[in-house]
Amino acid sequence: MYNQMVVHELSEVQLNKVFRALADATRRDIVRRTLHDEVSITDLATSCDMSFAAVQKHVAALESAGLVTKIARGRERIVRGQPETIRHAHELLSSLEDIWRQRISRLDDFLADGNH
Secondary structure, eight states: OOOOOOOOOSSSSHHHHHHHHTSSSSHHHHHHHHHOEEEEEHHHHHHSSOOOOHHHHHHHHHHHHHSSEEEEETEEEEEOHHHHHHHHHHHHHHHHHHHHHHHEEEEEHHOOOOOO
């Protein structure tokens, strides 16, 4: 049995939104860029070579997942990454990796034992 108890601060619904949002390459790029610096939607649209409306839809999906926040600064809409949400997703993936490593280790031990 697994003695490892992992507490995640994101609900299953929220985790599903996070991984669904990160499944898109454009959204992953937006998250990467906004984790390093605040970026306007206009600048994102220019660098992604897509319409302002298309970028807004991507940002809305990321915002719904808690991966970014959008703030008004004058007429601009500024996007800021939310590293805490990334950290929680990373913790989940790390705990799953630990479970698989434990399983592989037990299989290795079983095969090395030779009593099979």
